[in-house]
Amino acid sequence: MLWSNYFIPTLKDTAAEDSQVISNSLMLKSGMIRKTASGIYTWLPLGLRVLNKVENIVREEMNNAGAHEVLMPMVQPKDLWDESERWNKFGPELLRFKDRHDRDFCLGPTHEEVITDLIKNNVKSYRELPLNIYQIQTKFRDEIRPRYGVMRSREFLMKDSYSFHLSEECLEDTYQIMRKAYSNILKRIGLNFKIVKADSGAIGGDRSEEFHVLAENGEDTLAVSDSSDFAVNAELLLENDQDAQSLEGQKSPDGNGLLEITKGIEVGHIFQLGKLYSENMNATVLDDSGTAKNMHMGCYGVGISRIVAASIEQNFDEKGIIWPKSISPFNLSIITIGADKDKNIEASSKKLYQDLSQKGFEVILDDRNDGFGKKIKDNELVGIPLSIVFGKNFSENDEVEIIFRDGKKIISTISKVEEII
RNA sequence: CGGGAUGUAGCGCAGCCUGGUAGCGCACCACACUGGGGGUGUGGUGGUCGUCGGUUCAAAUCCGGCCAUCCCGACCA
Numbered sequence: 440m441l442w443s444n445y446f447i448p449t450l451k452d453t454a455a456e457d458s459q460v461i462s463n464s465l466m467l468k469s470g471m472i473r474k475t476a477s478g479i480y481t482w483l484p485l486g487l488r489v490l491n492k493v494e495n496i497v498r499e500e501m502n503n504a505g506a507h508e509v510l511m512p513m514v515q516p517k518d519l520w521d522e523s524e525r526w527n528k529f530g531p532e533l534l535r536f537k538d539r540h541d542r543d544f545c546l547g548p549t550h551e552e553v554i555t556d557l558i559k560n561n562v563k564s565y566r567e568l569p570l571n572i573y574q575i576q577t578k579f580r581d582e583i584r585p586r587y588g589v590m591r592s593r594e595f596l597m598k599d600s601y602s603f604h605l606s607e608e609c610l611e612d613t614y615q616i617m618r619k620a621y622s623n624i625l626k627r628i629g630l631n632f633k634i635v636k637a638d639s640g641a642i643g644g645d646r647s648e649e650f651h652v653l654a655e656n657g658e659d660t661l662a663v664s665d666s667s668d669f670a671v672n673a674e675l676l677l678e679n680d681q682d683a684q685s686l687e688g689q690k691s692p693d694g695n696g697l698l699e700i701t702k703g704i705e706v707g708h709i710f711q712l713g714k715l716y717s718e719n720m721n722a723t724v725l726d727d728s729g730t731a732k733n734m735h736m737g738c739y740g741v742g743i744s745r746i747v748a749a750s751i752e753q754n755f756d757e758k759g760i761i762w763p764k765s766i767s768p769f770n771l772s773i774i775t776i777g778a779d780k781d782k783n784i785e786a787s788s789k790k791l792y793q794d795l796s797q798k799g800f801e802v803i804l805d806d807r808n809d810g811f812g813k814k815i816k817d818n819e820l821v822g823i824p825l826s827i828v829f830g831k832n833f834s835e836n837d838e839v840e841i842i843f844r845d846g847k848k849i850i851s852t853i854s855k856v857e858e859i860i
Numbered sequence: 861c862g863g864g865a866u867g868u869a870g871c872g873c874a875g876c877c878u879g880g881u882a883g884c885g886c887a888c889c890a891c892a893c894u895g896g897g898g899g900u901g902u903g904g905u906g907g908u909c910g911u912c913g914g915u916u917c918a919a920a921u922c923c924g925g926c927c928a929u930c931c932c933g934a935c936c937a
Contacts (some may be wrong), residue, residue: 477929
């Protein structure tokens with residue numbers, strides 16, 4: 440990729456009103472996203488690269504966990520929501536509209552109805568279970584007040600899975616597999632996270648846990664034991680008007696150590712739904728005695744677009760974004776200074792760019808006709824892990840400089856670059 | 861929906877109080893210089909001041925309605 444041909448509209452400043460949340464401000468400044476309307480964003484090429492990387496890691500881990508990918512419609516008919524009795528329960532967060540024939544539809548905020556309908560129409564025997572189906576798709580929830588950029592947007596990209604089982608034990612097995620898969624996802628991306636017990640909320644069901652990326656700006660308050668794995672969304676421990684901070688230092692409910700209060704961003708949520716939907720929507724299979732049984736269900740969500748923002752909330756400095764290597768939009772950049780004066784810089788940088796690209800590195804060649812200052816600032820803002828600089832040192836000594844995002848610098852020659860990076 | 865705030869050039873802002881020919885910085889275009897931390901110079905492009913109405917000889921400025929956006933709250937994967 441040549442920077443000069445790429446679409447990366449970086450900004451020096453964002454409006455005061457858009458700068459309240461660091462991830463939003465940095466995503467705007469680095470040219471990852473632009474706001475189209477409140478809570479609705481366009482992903483630009485750079486942002487989309489990151490989004491796709493998160494998406495692919497999630498997809499790989501889902502496939503590894505034995506889940507199968509589908510793509511369900513974003514537009515859903517009212518009849519399915521009547522079956523689950525959620526058309527009336529869901530409230531104005533469900534964006535509804537009519538088609539030209541005056542039939543009612545909504546934009547999908549979640550897909551329990553569609554998947555349950557699909558499975559009940561196509562799975563008749565317990566022999567076909569368990570099933571674990573997922574999709575990666577845009578959801579729409581008409582939030583009362585969208586905020587914090589893509590962290591709480593109305594339109595967002597989510598991976599949602601639904602599992603179907605004859606027995607509760609089988610559901611528990613899959614739940615544990617998904618729990619492990621979610622941990623793998625966040626570990627692979629390289630984020631610091633906690634799994635916490637949660638309130639299952641409006642989706643309903645029996646048991647649920649949330650995956651929180653730890654960050655100071657997190658919306659949720661977590662109570663975590665200082666000496667065991669115990670962690671819970673602080674809401675669940677609060678009584679009446681109690682303040683979350685008052686939990687700090689109290690004895691952990693599991694008996695191990697004291698509670699610490701920390702902030703998290705909820706990026707994943709796994710539920711055991713039980714038979715809630717299968718009963719409402721009459722989804723059954725025949726068991727080994729030929730009896731119709733309502734299926735046990737689980738559902739598992741990951742906020743893909745939210746993970747992108749959460750990663751920034753957890754990893755940034757005064758210069759800009761710091762990407763974990765796993766989701767950085769590029770592995771490295773090559774920066775030229777004065778290439779139009781020194782044709783050797785132009786030719787050599789291009790050759791290195793081609794060589795590294797051919798070897799599978801994702802490289803952006805910053806060939807813009809600008810000075811060092813502007814280029815390195817942009818590279819730091821955008822969060823590229825390392826930059827290889829062709830400049831005066833190359834003209835005079837055939838040396839390039841490798842500048843890492845944390846500020847460390849190494850002088851090298853082209854032949855040694857590959858082993859360093 | 862309650863409370864608070866904002867809306868002026870592509871972006872960031874000043875001007876509004878005290879009405880009188882719309883400004884600054886950045887960006888952008890041209891040319892030259894420069895080329896290791898957002899460089900310099902010269903010359904340019906770009907705005908029905910969110911919108912509708914009112915007051916006035918005259919409105920970005922005063923008054924009212926509406927819209928949009930942001931922050932706090934209730935709500936929420």
